[in-house]
Amino acid sequence: EAGVTQFPSHSVIEKGQTVTLRCDPISGHDNLYWYRRVMGKEIKFLLHFVKESKQDESGMPNNRFLAERTGGTYSTLKVQPAELEDSGVYFCASSQLGAGTDTQYFGPGTRLTVL
Amino acid sequence: DAKTTQPNSMESNEEEPVHLPCNHSTISGTDYIHWYRQLPSQGPEYVIHGLTSNVNNRMASLAIAEDRKSSTLILHRATLRDAAVYYCILILWSNTGKLIFGQGTTLQVKP
Numbered sequence: 001e002a003g004v005t006q007f008p009s010h011s012v013i014e015k016g017q018t019v020t021l022r023c024d025p026i027s028g029h030d031n032l033y034w035y036r037r038v039m040g041k042e043i044k045f046l047l048h049f050v051k052e053s054k055q056d057e058s059g060m061p062n063n064r065f066l067a068e069r070t071g072g073t074y075s076t077l078k079v080q081p082a083e084l085e086d087s088g089v090y091f092c093a094s095s096q097l098g099a100g101t102d103t104q105y106f107g108p109g110t111r112l113t114v115l
Numbered sequence: 116d117a118k119t120t121q122p123n124s125m126e127s128n129e130e131e132p133v134h135l136p137c138n139h140s141t142i143s144g145t146d147y148i149h150w151y152r153q154l155p156s157q158g159p160e161y162v163i164h165g166l167t168s169n170v171n172n173r174m175a176s177l178a179i180a181e182d183r184k185s186s187t188l189i190l191h192r193a194t195l196r197d198a199a200v201y202y203c204i205l206i207l208w209s210n211t212g213k214l215i216f217g218q219g220t221t222l223q224v225k226p
Contacts, residue, residue: 106158
């Protein structure tokens with residue numbers, strides 16, 4: 001069974017440009033999470049989808065970030081316009097239950113560099 | 116979610132057991148103790164979780180103190196591939212699954 005996949009693996013953009021990250025969860029997983037690690041900091045939660053609905057978006061840093069999950073399958077995270085402080089590694093994870101006992105399966109991450 | 120405290124780093128020799136401690140003195144009765152690890156250049160991966168009783172799986176064992184204020188992740192025979200950052204995370208049973216990562220413990224395994 002395929003794991004969580006993320007595309008692209010790396011992205012280098014100029015400040016002010018737009019970037020869209022994609023995450024394909026494990027098939028059948030209704031829960032999809034986005035996290036990110038910026039340089040020198042801890043991994044931080046961004047948001048959580050249950051199917052196509054946003055369950056919790058308390059970690060989204062500002063309105064330059066837009067996450068979507070149309071049809072409840074793959075998800076995209078768009079950063080527009082990108083700023084230098086957005087550089088970091090963005091991880092996506094998926095799970096079946098979305099509960100405290102559940103296991104999250106992470107993708108390899110997308111490394112975003114904003115110049 | 117309650118806070119956890121872990122040592123910043125630990126060292127181990129290959130083929131020897133490793134005990135990674137985690138303190139969580141403010142744990143509530145319905146907090147599950149989860150361990151994840153992050154290998155270099157990879158996303159975090161689940162290791163093990165438990166509530167009150169000790170747990171074993173193919174990757175590791177989890178020993179939970181009787182008062183639940185601390186726990187220990189045990190790798191029975193460390194390999195070079197086990198070099199990673201290990202995170203101890205508490206999750207309320209009713210939580211939607213959001214993981215709150217601390218700094219974790221960086222485990223170095225020496226050949």
